[in-house]
Amino acid sequence: MLVSKWGGSLAVRLPRTLVEDMGLKEGDDVEVIAVSKRRVAVARRGDRTAFLERLRALQEPAPAGFRWSREEANER
Numbered sequence: 001m002l003v004s005k006w007g008g009s010l011a012v013r014l015p016r017t018l019v020e021d022m023g024l025k026e027g028d029d030v031e032v033i034a035v036s037k038r039r040v041a042v043a044r045r046g047d048r049t050a051f052l053e054r055l056r057a058l059q060e061p062a063p064a065g066f067r068w069s070r071e072e073a074n075e076r
Contacts, residue, residue: 001013029045
């Protein structure tokens, strides 16, 4: 990938195959992480609201009479 000047910043263009594989579209938020001095990783930042909704959908109600105890949990 070629590094280009974009205003006061530097930018790279993502290859089409990567964009298609990651399902990216214009306006998506991505995170670029330095893996080493010569390698970076591109990760798609998920929508926090959508993530929390999916997480809540996995929750099941506690059984009747259930009481959570921090001490009991720490004994395990």
